[in-house]
Amino acid sequence: MLQDILVTGLVNSGVYALLAVGFSLIFGVARIVNIAHTAFYMLAAYCFYALLVKGGLGFALAGAIAVAAVTALSVLCYRLVIEPVREHEAAVLIATIALALIFQELMLLFFGGSYLGIPSTLEGMVRVFGVSIPYQRLLILVVAALMLTAVWFLLYRTRLGLAIRATANDLEVANLMGMNVHRVAMATVAISVALAAVAGVVVAPVFVVDPFMWLAPLVTMLAIVVLGGLGSMKGSLIGALIIGYVEAITVFAVPAGAYLKGAVALLIMVVVLLVRPEGLFGVAFEEER
């Protein structure tokens, strides 16, 4: 059972990390709580489905177009919906909830409520320590590792990354130093949503595509970022690993309580918050007040 937990937990964590790091990035830099983050993930999955299954494009082309299109849409949404109300956190929260619901209803309108399937990019499976793992799941893990490495490179080895980190550190000082913080925020939204879109494209062949597929990962993602510390990418990564493993342990240890895996993850989040309100690696709330 130990090997099952080790392998299953790692694969689950890969998807969560892709979603949580993007969400955390945009919060850390622009203080935007983007509830529509997983709705963009859902849009990317639908876009990928339409291009691959209906349009007949190849995996790579369909995936690239889906990520590019959803990223472009996120920039448009930022300019039209989020930027005008950015100074008001509650308004941003409500606006992004509205965006997510609009996306959901649009997909329901265009594709109906049916559950859609996407063929695997890679067929077959491998046995690791006696545990069967389909290649598609390994692909998710590899893509997650590559994307997270790319984000690290972008943040710590490029000028844009420097600007993003400076803005995250102190938005007002960055502004006073002549940085275009609005443009930095927009770039961060694009990077953040691109990560969600990549997650949507690589995960879609494993999961089922439907208009409500953004809700369950939203709750898990929020648990991860709060657990890891809002705005901390390292925290999100570790939070994703913790939640991924907690879920795997729950299912293996309490089979009849498999549905509780989400609740157990949230319980751990609450316990961590009670002991350490800023999360494992987050900025202390006192600084915010």
Place this chain on the structure above:
Amino acid sequence: MLRSALLACALAVAAPFALAQGTIKIAIVGPMAFVQGENHWAGAEMARDNINRAGGINVGGKKMQIELIRADTNEMQSVPDATNAVERVITRDKADFLIGGFRSEAVLAMQEVAMDYKKIFLGAGAAHSKLGINVEQNHERYKYWFRVTPVKDVDLVRTTFAVLATVAGQIRKDLGKPAPKVAILAEKAVWVEGIVAASKKNLPAMKMEVVGVWQPSAVATDVTAELSAIERAGADIVFTLLSGPVGIVVGRQMGERNMKSIAFGINVEAQKDAFWQAAAGKANYVSTLDTYAHVQMTPKTIDFVKAFESRFGKSPTYNAGSHDAIYLLKEAIEKAGTTDADKLVAVLEKISYVGAAGVIEFDKRHDPLWGPGKSTGIAVQWQDGKKVPFWPPQVPGMKQFKMPAH
């Protein structure tokens, strides 16, 4: 010449309508953005067109056409939306009858509204026993409710156990295992609780060993951990009780893992033609209870399924029982000679109608009678992209149940 031909065509088309005097308004209530509502509507459209083309319904000597009202209940997302839809079709659209409904919790609420207005409501989707218990406990208020399809949840269990015995028998014969191991994989929902308890109690008596119960969420997108544990437990049968999208995930992931165990039970998603595509062609050998196939459950079944497939390009799900419901209503109205709800209730309580899914007769709860020759449903298995019916084995047209290669 052309003008005369056009006039003749117009008259031919209009003739049945000209003969008809007034219309009978039937509201089809269902989640129209989902497969369930689509089937409600499709089955009803077929019945309406056939009946209207033949002149309509004879109401005490008057021929009346059927007018359908399409009411989207949005019940998948909101129960209040469903009750509002029922209220609207009764008060604004002046519906005479209601047919449809899917989610039990929504139908229970819709039932209340329909009963408030004393409107006959023929259920074509919800299985919860409470709908019928209401009729038994307060006949005067709830007598306008009749469940046409499916059979109530308790009867679904009886069918499931009967099929499970057939599947276990084949495993004993093919694999030489006297007590096949069963893993119960049931979504966490109210409707499965009784079935899980009954399974744990009855399967050992049926010479099957229950190796565990796994309960993912109905909307779980990943059951890797559950399936890993089931594989380790050495299950021969994965007894599924799934109504949500997790049914697709289970089928697909079992196929991806090349699992040797066979999935049988209730898997609502596997009843749909779109299941194979949704599971990316991986769900071979997945089996489930179902309602329609090219088999002679009654003399009407094959003709109905063929006509449905020809018109809509897909096979019907059990919600297309709206077709049987409209014909049942027609027969009741013609027998009663009136559309008066109270008089129709008396006729419906005694009716015996041969539908496409089975012979419909109602018990004191206004639930369809369960049993061979009445309503039982069928079992189907996905074999290389096709839904193959295999139970009840004595029905003409049933095929062989297949096991994965061991």
